[in-house]
Amino acid sequence: MVKITFPDNNVREFPKGINGIDIAKSLSNSLAKEIVAIEVNGETWDATRPINENATIKLFKFQDEEGKHAFWHSSAHIMAEAIEFFYPGVKLAIGPTIDNGFYYDIDLPEGKSISDNDFPKIEKKMLELARQKNQFIRTEKSKTDALSYFKEKDDEYKIELISELEDGTITFYEQGNFTDLCRGPHLPNTSLVKAIKLLKIAGAYWRGDENRKQLTRVYGISFPKQKLLEEYLLLLEEAKKRDHRKIGKELELFTFSKRVGQGLPLWLPKGAMLRERLENFLKKVQKEHGYEPVITPHIGQKELYVTSGHYAKYGEDSFQPIQTPNEGEEFLLKPMNCPHHCEIYKSKPHSYKDLPIRYAEFGTVYRYEQSGELHGLTRVRSFTQDDAHIFCRPDQLKEEFLKVIDIVLYIFKTLDFENFETQISLRDQDDHSKYIGSDDNWEKAESAILEAVKEKGMNAEIEYGEAAFYGPKLDFIVKDAIGRKWQLGTIQVDYNLPERFELEYVGSDDKKHRPVMIHRAPFGSMERFVAVLIEHTAGKFPLWLTPEQAVILPISEKYNDYAKKVSNILNNYD
Ligand SMILES: [Zn+2]
Ligand SMILES: [Zn+2]
Structure with a gap:
């Protein structure tokens, strides 16, 4: 006999060699007809494969991934x-x-x-x-x-x-x-x-x-x-x-040019206006939440990305270094804004009283995607992140998380994304060795996310073992008007970059400490967000985002001057 443990921890004995279908049959015949696969001790198996050892199982229907x-x-x-x-x-x-x-x-x-x-x-x-x-x-x-x-x-x-x-x-x-x-x-x-x-x-x-x-x-x-x-x-x-590529063309929002290069979107006046309105909307919200704007260049020395670890991740398969007349000098198009922001943090000493510091930038980044992978605005080679980095003390993590969640929820509400899911990615429960940062800090960060999500009354799927090696994260996945899911904003805790850039603050104990870093981008990127917004609304944007909000028609030539006056007033009114 073998002991079979069900997802509800119920244990039953079956003859050795039993399979998923027969286990299902023992529960109900109609269930057995729907079973397409089985999970046996964490591995997905054929539902007909014999089970010869004690096992924890889960039966899968077509509905399951x-x-x-x-x-x-x-x-x-x-x-x-x-x-x-x-x-x-x-x-x-x-x-x-x-x-x-x-x-x-x-x-x-x-x-x-x-x-x-x-x-x-x-x-x-x-x-x-x-x-x-x-x-x-x-x-x-x-x-x-x-x-x-x-x-x-x-x-x-x-x-x-x-x-x-x-x-x-x-x-x-x-x-x-x-x-x-x-x-x-x-x-x-x-x-x-x-x-x-x-x-x-x-x-x-x-x-x-x-x-x-x-x-x-x-x-x-x-x-x-x-x-x-x-x-x-x-x-x-x-x-x-609703294809954003089709609607984007019809509404004259963006275009691509073979001569400029594949995957490099060109924003047309109406698209640029829409994007600017979104940016201004977020800038205003962020200002209210204590963010400070920063501006950084589109390139950085290769060394910067070697320090940050991004060169190891993006270097080989992405845009190659830019050479200069000076031999050995190499620059990279930035694949991420974070290294620049770390250097801004480092530009002066910080006390625990200065934290949190929140640097925000609509920063354009460049990543080489295979040409077969490119798709409208959702997979591009240059995109602008609504990026910000929060540098805070470990004890401030939860509050900062709550504040970022507030911003994300405000955006979803304003833009009519009523349905969304969240996913929390935590450490592997059994093996902590592959993660950077102290156990103590990880526990603090993980419980900060869990508590923040709970306090906001959100339902979250918790995925153990899905966290990056440098920190846990919270993802927002929205459902659009026809039920498709799109991954949008991410809030990511990071213990790695502060370490690599040796970021510090002086604590109340007069000793030096490492701040924690949070990366967050509620839209994800302007390109992706506009694409999702188009597919969600089928191009029928809320009035405040519509590129053409009013058209003024003088009923005869003698009213042209007055029409111009009205147009000027409207243009200067926000
Ligand atoms: Zn096959
Ligand atoms: Zn970042």
């Missing part, structure tokens, strides 16, 4: 099976799940191509295969066997993937006439997939490397019920209408 993952990944396998049927000799690269659905990167045989016109027949074949109720059968393979299988199939992509895997960790999954190298987990059988839609085709380089072969990426999505697919397609339609 892990459930969707198994569901969509299984659908990717079914799509691959259908594609192999129509395109014998096709080579398959990778087929992961994404936020909404799945894709498979395929290399079609010479002279073959695939287009939207082929979607209906592939979807039909997929449904036919799904209805066969084929099981997903997991087998462990030795590296030699795995390699020889794909050598025979002549699939160089799988061969490359396998050659990088360690022997003893390789598994295959087989369903119907299809076998894939795969870690799983998968559905109990194909028949749970009841509705399928292929969505689009795109080009994708093998392993994201522009120097390697371009493959064909086929996107799709699937559901356990036809109704869910219909709802999703309706949402897609609605999302298309």
